[in-house]
Amino acid sequence: MSSTTHSPVAPAPTTDGTPGARTYLVRTLGCQMNVHDSEHMAGMLEQAGYSRATAQDEAANRADVVVINTCAVRENAATRLYGNLGQLAGLKAERPGMQIAVGGCLAQKDRGEIVDKAPWVDVVFGTHNLDALPVLLERARHNAEAQVEIAESLQVFPSTLPTRRESVYAGWVSISVGCNNTCTFCIVPHLRGKERDRRPGEVLAEVQALVDAGAVEVTLLGQNVNSYGVEFGDRGAFAKLLRACGEIEGLERVRFTSPHPAAFTDDVVAAMAETPNVMPQLHMPLQSGSDRVLRAMRRSYRSAKFLGILDRVRERMPDAAITTDIIVGFPGETEEDFAETMRVVEASRFSSAFMFQYSPRPGTPAATMDEQLPKAVVQERFERLLALQERISAEESARQVGRTLDVLVAEGAGKKDGARHRLSGRAPDNRLVHLALPAGQVAPTAAPESLDDPRLADGGLDPDVPRPGDVVTVQVTHSAPHHLVADSALAGGTFAVRRTRSGDAWVRRERARLGGGDDEHSHRGAPADGGPVTLGMPTLRR
Numbered sequence: 001m002s003s004t005t006h007s008p009v010a011p012a013p014t015t016d017g018t019p020g021a022r023t024y025l026v027r028t029l030g031c032q033m034n035v036h037d038s039e040h041m042a043g044m045l046e047q048a049g050y051s052r053a054t055a056q057d058e059a060a061n062r063a064d065v066v067v068i069n070t071c072a073v074r075e076n077a078a079t080r081l082y083g084n085l086g087q088l089a090g091l092k093a094e095r096p097g098m099q100i101a102v103g104g105c106l107a108q109k110d111r112g113e114i115v116d117k118a119p120w121v122d123v124v125f126g127t128h129n130l131d132a133l134p135v136l137l138e139r140a141r142h143n144a145e146a147q148v149e150i151a152e153s154l155q156v157f158p159s160t161l162p163t164r165r166e167s168v169y170a171g172w173v174s175i176s177v178g179c180n181n182t183c184t185f186c187i188v189p190h191l192r193g194k195e196r197d198r199r200p201g202e203v204l205a206e207v208q209a210l211v212d213a214g215a216v217e218v219t220l221l222g223q224n225v226n227s228y229g230v231e232f233g234d235r236g237a238f239a240k241l242l243r244a245c246g247e248i249e250g251l252e253r254v255r256f257t258s259p260h261p262a263a264f265t266d267d268v269v270a271a272m273a274e275t276p277n278v279m280p281q282l283h284m285p286l287q288s289g290s291d292r293v294l295r296a297m298r299r300s301y302r303s304a305k306f307l308g309i310l311d312r313v314r315e316r317m318p319d320a321a322i323t324t325d326i327i328v329g330f331p332g333e334t335e336e337d338f339a340e341t342m343r344v345v346e347a348s349r350f351s352s353a354f355m356f357q358y359s360p361r362p363g364t365p366a367a368t369m370d371e372q373l374p375k376a377v378v379q380e381r382f383e384r385l386l387a388l389q390e391r392i393s394a395e396e397s398a399r400q401v402g403r404t405l406d407v408l409v410a411e412g413a414g415k416k417d418g419a420r421h422r423l424s425g426r427a428p429d430n431r432l433v434h435l436a437l438p439a440g441q442v443a444p445t446a447a448p449e450s451l452d453d454p455r456l457a458d459g460g461l462d463p464d465v466p467r468p469g470d471v472v473t474v475q476v477t478h479s480a481p482h483h484l485v486a487d488s489a490l491a492g493g494t495f496a497v498r499r500t501r502s503g504d505a506w507v508r509r510e511r512a513r514l515g516g517g518d519d520e521h522s523h524r525g526a527p528a529d530g531g532p533v534t535l536g537m538p539t540l541r542r
Helices: 032-047 055-059 077-094 105-110 113-117 130-143 188-192 200-212 237-245 266-274 291-297 303-316 335-348 375-398 501-513
Strands: 023-028 065-070 099-104 123-125 147-149 170-174 217-221 253-257 281-283 321-328 352-357 404-409 422-426 432-436 471-475 478-480 483-486 495-498
Touching (some): 032 170, 032 217, 065 105, 099 130, 105 113, 217 237, 266 303, 303 335, 321 375, 335 375, 375 478, 432 471
Parallel strands (some): 023 065, 281 321, 432 483
Antiparallel strands (some): 422 432
């Protein structure tokens, strides 16, 4: 285990000799936990004096420091990493002084092997020592050799680190890290460690800080988010946390991911239904519909329990959109087992599903199991399941036509938004919605290029042009399996823009980016002002 003490460092000169801070970019491969970890990496680099590369430079991988935050869940994780590193090798040869760092789950797993395969990598760091990144970069530069530092246990809780949030209107908040389960297909517990829960006051203080900075949506994160509280002895802590989020003024949308069916209790269902700002959305990993396969996976629930949870959620929240994860072709899966998965999927009516063909991960029990299935068998089953879920997704989306929805406008745009003059955003149930502005209005889908952009106006903003973070009320007119279309404004139908604090925060950030003011978008660690917010739950004794 590493016991190195890290202090802030000043970055080296830029690689191209131009004045100013060295630039960085962070590439994220993997899940929401990785995305949030990347925000911490960016925050630490900025605190150490680095500046984020421009969008154009990011697209071309032109930066003084490139960090790749890796995933190790699926078989192609290593392929993706070394593909990225191969592209960066040529760029580094052209930019003396450029540095490449690799972090995350695959770094935790493969360690020095990464430098052996890609000797142009400067730094390798793991999931337990994110705080080491700036010092390791400086040490690699000073010593002119790669630095590999992998801690065996959590050194600093990630949420206490500086953070550069990707969004002003929505934010991730980790309530726990690690996992206590022993699923035979999963390598996450080995790489992330045992579950560690944050104290509820710390979680709520971070949520409050996000809201104070302009966010209207927060997603609570954990490997098994609904197991929260086990470490400090309160199995009802997660439901209490949801209800406490409902008391935070200005917080309009609360989401969470990912829960485990075995730990999903009725108090959580009640908290979801009775807390107005908890959204009617649930991501509930199924993995398999076969009880026999679930036992082989060491998933401590059965299909009947899973379906029962969905029934209770829909009884309290009839409009809830439920999504899932499914693995096809687990070792020993028979045609009868697969038929059970098809049956459960048909009964579950998922709005969408993340479906994966099983791939053995070295270090997991499933990788050495007998009866590994032929690729052709797995592919054929996958295609059948995909066709079934596509039909269900289309049917569930079609049920939304005619509904009036409040859409939180997103910063990114759909692939066809520019051509079709639409904006994109998320409904309360997290469905993607493409919406049209009233006839004659042009939907601005790109980031502002100057302070003259009408969305950045101090006054006289067109009332029909929403900003990212604003909420637009529209009526759904068309549907597709994976998105909804709301063109109600084109015929003079339902269309109303509600300005939000998030929209104001987006304007401040963009004006600062373009040289028109200070950027308050970075959050330097945990909030220090104000007393802790408590739930009346036991605190974690250290």
